[in-house]
Amino acid sequence: MTVLFYLSAIIAVISTVAVILQSNIVHALIYLILSLLAVAVVFYSVGAPFAAMLEAIVYAGAIMVLFLFVIMMLNLGQRSHAQEQEWLSGKIWIGPSVMAAILLVQLLSVVTTEQAVTEVVEVGVQEVGLMLFGPYVLAVEIASLLLLAGLVSAYHLAKK
Amino acid sequence: MTWEVGSALNIAAILILVVVIAAMLIWVERRLLGLWQERLGPNRVGWFGLMQVVADMVKIFTKEDWVPPFSDKFSFVLAPNIIMIVVLMSFSVIPFAPGVGVSDSNVGVLFILAMASLGAYSVMLAGLSSNNKYSLLGALRAAAQMVSYEVFMGISLLGVVALTGSFSLRDVVLAQADGWYVIPQFVGFVIFLIAGIAESHRVPFDIPEAEQEIVAGYHTEYSGMKFGMFFVGEYLGLVLVSSLITVFFFGGWMGPAFLPGIVWFVIKAFVFIAFFILLRAALPRPRYDQLMSYGWLFLLPLSLLNLLITAAVILMGS
DSSP: OHHHHHHHHHHHHHHHHHHHHOOSHHHHHHHHHHHHHHHHHHHHHTTOHHHHHHIIIIIIIIIHHHHHHHHHHHTOHHHHHHHHHHHTSGGGGHHHHHHHHHHHHHHHHHHHHSOOOOOOOOOOHHHHHHHHTTTTHHHHHHHHHHHHHHHHHHHHHHHO | OOOSTTOHHHHHHHHHHHHHHHHHHHHHHHHHHHHHTTSOOSOSSSGGGTTHHHHHHHHHHHSOOOOOTTSOHHHHHHHHHHHHHHHHHHGGGOOOBTTBSSOOOTTHHHHHHHHHHHHHHHHHHHHHHTTOHHHHHHHHHHHHHHHHHHHHHHHHHHHHHHHHTOSOHHHHHHTTTTSOTTTTTHHHHHHHHHHHHHHTTOTTSOGGGOHHHHTTGGGTTOOHHHHHHHHHHHHHHHHHHHHHHHHHHSOTTOOOTTSOHHHHHHHHHHHHHHHHHHHHHHOOOOOHHHHHHHIIIIIHHHHHHHHHHHHHHHHHHO
16 A cells, blocks of 8 residues: 555656646646546545545546536637747746745655654545534535535526 | 456456457447348358457458547547546446456445546547547537536436445445345436436437537547547447446346356346347437436436435435
8 A cells, every 4th residue: 555655646746747847738637637546546545445536536537527628618729838838938937946845845844743644544435424424514514505606606607 | 366356367357358248249239230120230251240340350450540640649549548448447346246356346336437437538538639620529519418417327326325335336236135226226227327328428329429410529530449449438338337237226146046147247238238229229319408408407306306215215214
């Protein structure tokens, strides 16, 4: 499981970097899907099969399909490709790199000081369900209200 | 080597058999359609035309494999691979018989749904990368159809999952020892059947590749083995949906003891394959908006109602 974890974590990092570096929007999206699938494997390897499958179904399977759908409708093609290449060169890298470096230092200091949890405990589907509809029921309800609001506004916009 | 779930021998046998059966279905479909339409179908090559598949394969392997210069090559080559990989991966959680299967994952149902939703990328990327109007139209139709019907597919299975109390497909089969789920979950079965046809885009839901309207839809620009992968991928999807119906609603390998479990499984699955082929000979294609409104306005409320009633019955019983 440790090998699986590190392997998929490396794939996730590399493909996420590729998402930023790709100037072709469809290729960037394919890398993003790969990255999400790698994160799903990470979840699986640390003992959360339910979260892993939901990551694959909801993020990699549904949300990214909608992204691709929008790209298909807009038909961006060569123009956006050239624009992206222009954006990805020169001074634009400095600001994000500095901020990312600060975050990386913070992350590394947390990782080195915190006590590492090496034991993998598998959390079953039923336990997740009981937690969601037990102590965290308020969060679930609030999330469902948010989704309802989104649904109503999407209906309103589509009706115009 | 031992013959148990997940052994190398088991995996190799399932992989090879599933692909061979899917390829043979091309001949089965043409013969059965011929039978029902009062003609002969391919009967020249070999016994009853059985070698027709081999001839087709030789042809498709030796054809020029053309990648259009105006296409996005990376996505164009990737797309047909996705459908093959995704469908073959789905077979890994199916319990064919006691001791036969690749993996008894405890999230098997979710794995099937995840793979089904990833399958949408194959048709979308194929249509988008071809850089062709008809391909793009086909891909748009395919994307909308697959995303919508996935929803009902998932919800219709939740009734079965609630009755079993497990996401493992082997548990689903074992829980049907005293009665197939097709009786308590008849509504779920019908919705899953319809959604399954839509997911594998077979007639009457082959709107993404409707040849009378948009040439061949998303695989208009494909030729040679890349087209062959889409073609075999569609038959693999047909085998997968039939196997899933057998597992979820018709007791999997269970049957009277005079035949081994795997034979019962194959018989049941083949009945559904034949049903899907008969459907192709019998039904016309609906219009695109009819398909979408039928899904969202009829199947979605029905599947939610089915889940609600199933849950209420289970709660009252406990």
